Amino acid sequence: MRKSSRGEVDPFIVMDVMEAANRAEAAGRSIIHMEVGQPGTGAPTPALEALARDMAAGPLGYTVGLGLPELRARIARHYADWYGVDLDPERVIITAGASGAFLLAFTALFDTGARVGLGEPCYPSYRQILRALGMTPVGLPTTMANRMQPVPSDVSGLEGLIVASPANPTGTMLGRAEMAALAYACEAAGTAFVSDEIYHGIGYDRRAVSALEVTDEVYVINSFSKYFSMTGWRVGWMVVPADHVRRIERLAQNMFICAPHAAQRLALHAMDCPGQLQANLAVYAANRALMIEELPKAGFAKFAPPDGAFYVYVDVSDHTDDSRAFAAEVLEGAGVAVTPGLDFDPVQGHRWLRLSYARSTADIAEGLARLQRFMAGQKGQRHVG
Numbered sequence: 435m436r437k438s439s440r441g442e443v444d445p446f447i448v449m450d451v452m453e454a455a456n457r458a459e460a461a462g463r464s465i466i467h468m469e470v471g472q473p474g475t476g477a478p479t480p481a482l483e484a485l486a487r488d489m490a491a492g493p494l495g496y497t498v499g500l501g502l503p504e505l506r507a508r509i510a511r512h513y514a515d516w517y518g519v520d521l522d523p524e525r526v527i528i529t530a531g532a533s534g535a536f537l538l539a540f541t542a543l544f545d546t547g548a549r550v551g552l553g554e555p556c557y558p559s560y561r562q563i564l565r566a567l568g569m570t571p572v573g574l575p576t577t578m579a580n581r582m583q584p585v586p587s588d589v590s591g592l593e594g595l596i597v598a599s600p601a602n603p604t605g606t607m608l609g610r611a612e613m614a615a616l617a618y619a620c621e622a623a624g625t626a627f628v629s630d631e632i633y634h635g636i637g638y639d640r641r642a643v644s645a646l647e648v649t650d651e652v653y654v655i656n657s658f659s660k661y662f663s664m665t666g667w668r669v670g671w672m673v674v675p676a677d678h679v680r681r682i683e684r685l686a687q688n689m690f691i692c693a694p695h696a697a698q699r700l701a702l703h704a705m706d707c708p709g710q711l712q713a714n715l716a717v718y719a720a721n722r723a724l725m726i727e728e729l730p731k732a733g734f735a736k737f738a739p740p741d742g743a744f745y746v747y748v749d750v751s752d753h754t755d756d757s758r759a760f761a762a763e764v765l766e767g768a769g770v771a772v773t774p775g776l777d778f779d780p781v782q783g784h785r786w787l788r789l790s791y792a793r794s795t796a797d798i799a800e801g802l803a804r805l806q807r808f809m810a811g812q813k814g815q816r817h818v819g
Contacts, residue, residue, distance in 0.1 A: 443562040447777040448788075451761060455771035466801035467793060469771040471602060471745065473663040474793040475714050477700055478707035485700045494695040499687040500679070501528020501671070502695075505702045509671055512705060516634075517644045521673065527682050528701075530693045531668040532632050532657035536563050537689065539653045539672060542681050543594060543626045544569050550594035553584035555747060555778035555786065557602045557630070573781065578738060581606040582747070586619035595620055598630035599642055603747040603778045603788035605633075605740020610643045617649040627652045632670070633743040635661030635711070638719055642742055650675055658701045660743070663714055669697035718744050721791035721798045728802040729789075732809045744792040747775070751785035753812070761787060768808035770801045 451469045459465050476482075488494070500506065503523070510523040529535040536559070544550060546568040552560050554573045561571040572592060576582040582604045589595055597616060599608040608616070613629075620627040629645035629652055645652045657670035670693075674682055686692070704711075725746050726739055736749035754760040757774035765771050775786025791798050 440566045440568070443565050444558070444780075446558060446562070447758070448773045451765070451771055451773055454762070455765060458765065458769075464769055465765070466770045466797055466804060468789045468791065468798075468801050469773045470792075471660070471743075471790050472665050472792055473660065473714060473744075474797070475663045475717075477662070477664045477667065478704050478710040480707050480710070481700055481703035484703040485696060488699050489696065494699065497528075497692045497695050497698060499683050499690075499692055501526070501693060502698045502702065505698050506671075508702055508705050513644070513646060513673075516641070517647050519644065519646045521646065522676065524679060525673050525676055527672050527674065527679070527686065528693045528698055529670045529672060529686070530690050531659065532630070532655050532670040533559065533563075534668075534690055534693070535655045535657075535670050535672040536560065537567075538682055538685050539628055539655065539674075540564060540567055540569065541685055541689075542674075542678060543628070543653065548593040549591065550596065551584065551588055551592040551625075552596055553582070553588070553601075554781065555582065555603055555775060555783060556596070557598060558777045560596055560630075573779070575781070581608075581738060581741075583608055583612065584616065585612075586615045589616070589619040589623050589625050592623070592625050594626040594628060596628045596630060597645075598633075600633040600636065600740070600742030602633070602743060603745050603773070603775070603786075604738060605743040605745045605747070606738055607637070607640075607642050607741040610647065613643050613645055614648040617645060617652060621649070621651055629654045631655065632657040633660050636715060636718055636744060637742040638722060639741065646673060653678075658697075658704060661711060661715075662701065662704045663711070664697070664700065664704060667694070667697040667700055669693050669701050717795055718791065720795050721793075724795070724798055724802060725789065725791050728799075728806070732802065732805040734787075734805075734809075744790055746789050746791070747778075748787050748789060749785060750787050753809075755784055757784050757787055764805070764808060767811070768804040770804050770808075 506526040510521040513519040513521040654673040658664040773788040775783030
């Protein structure tokens with residue numbers, strides 16, 4: 435049977451790592467999961483209880499393509515509460531996870547062959563979705579000096595720029611001045627600006643800046659997966675300029691009909707559960723402190739301390755020049771699943787690992803202890819080719 439070239443994209447390596455880790459667990463091994471960016475907690479309990487009442491009250495059929503009006507209004511109020519932004523709820527679109535938002539955004543903004551910039555390292559699915567849609571991802575090398583984020587001079591010659599703050603895999607954030615400078619550069623160059631804000635709410639010393647604080651000429655994408663701890667429910671949102679709403683609505687109606695109704699109602703309830711959500715954040719903060727203190731003891735001292743999210747991106751070039759093989763050795767020898775940097779940066783990722791600290795503090799402490807023992811046993815051996 436015929437095959438489309440759109441399917442010829444790279445695998446999401448972290449999912450392969452997770453599968454290998456799950457096989458090891460099924461064989462009876464104890465594995466500490468530091469590979470997947472998934473909260474160890476579930477959706478807030480009061481929200482689940484409220485959803486159960488909703489479901490008992492009657493069937494949950496299709497919603498309109500743009501999403502439940504009450505959820506869109508609640509998200510608009512969220513921007514006023516968190517960022518001081520007065521947002522028209524009509525600009526909010528509910529999506530089937532952030533992944534659905536990326537499909538809608540890229541389809542609405544870019545034609546075949548469009549060059550879209552990605553500061554590398556970055557979330558790998560940006561690159562693969564763009565390729566599957568016939569667009570051209572353009573890797574933009576970043577530096578530690580710029581906190582591994584793109585800069586305004588990167589915008590030249592691009593139809594689009596995607597930024598993430600806090601970023602995956604680095605956890606670094608753009609300040610207000612840096613976000614404004616990128617927005618201005620995009621507007622001046624006629625470059626579409628897309629801001630991935632799915633880790634907002636998971637910040638430590640300072641809160642993340644939304645692109646909506648500095649411009650309306652932006653697609654902002656967010657999700658209930660991370661801060662709201664709803665990964666499996668697959669519901670997200672995006673905010674677009676007013677004159678793009680109908681364009682997105684037509685695409686959403688045809689591609690998805692709507693985001694899952696039950697997930698939308700759960701999301702609405704979850705937004706009013708600050709106590710449980712802030713308790714989750716306290717766990718991430720404790721885990722982050724552990725990572726910063728203990729990773730150097732394992733010989734992993736080269737990283738930018740994360741401003742947000744729940745990842746540390748570590749330069750392991752002193753130990754290997756093949757992060758994928760090294761991650762497999764760590765899984766086998768330490769019982770700790772970690773993600774090779776090749777997922778996030780096809781050029782430099784061979785010398786980096788991403789470690790997630792989204793699980794319980796006990797799990798993270800055990801994982802760090804295992805890494806230290808494993809690396810102590812590697813002294814005198816070099817994996818650099």
